[in-house]
Amino acid sequence: NEWMLVTAGDSKKFNSMTVSWGGWGEVWNKPCSFIFIRDVRYTYEFLEQKEGFTLCFFPEEFKGALRILGNRSGRNQNKIKQSGLQYVLTPSGLVAYKEAKMIIECKKLFTAPLQTENISKNVRETIVKDWYTSDPSLHNLFISEITKVWIKKHL
Template identity: 40%
Template structure:
């Protein structure tokens, strides 16, 4: 992997996140979990390159994102769609997702888990976190359609502190 500046990411992030998905991975060498995500954003806020990631509290990955200030986002090409489907359809509470997905974890210098097969890895540090609130939706149809059980995502705004691309 080659380290790059976040401003040098050349991908269309709408396609990257919405169509190709990503793995949100949090934890440490002893224990971590990853989940597939297709909601999020990437941009510039508070004079920093940032991502916005959304995690429901019932997801196993949630407890890992809550315990640490950092996490990674790993992006893959289409060859790894099956692995992403596994990571999005089974819980790490009950299944060894690394074994089932066939992905190969490695750890950044800061100790954050990422995956060797990724084409892009972002290491992120939380700056802001809060739950989405029903009363804050100006488009009620979204709240009704996405949160019928009132299980609102927690939004994390995180600075991209490191970025790597596959050469």
């Protein structure tokens, strides 16, 4: 029920975006996250270049900042600064946010583009019409090992 913020890159150059498609479970006996990102998104470029990334979750009061990060591109503007969030580096050197109530560090295990011909025939037409007609760019699946989790304690 909460938005995730995926962040990839390094301290010199990174980008973040909101993600609503995803979750976690176990794959290959490893705790894993899975997320879906369109290949036209700026953050996708960073996810492709780096092995690690973070998923951050925020208290309700940061919905406005998350809307900025989800609705604007970081290609031509500094949306991180516009959001008002303060980035921090995890001990592993990954970019996360000070305001996050939970930070999950992930290491990529598997990536693959979703291909419309692999969508079940009984729902393919509807899914393609609803999700890939106005924007034909495809989502890519990232399955990643969860390597660390930080949860902010309330005082």
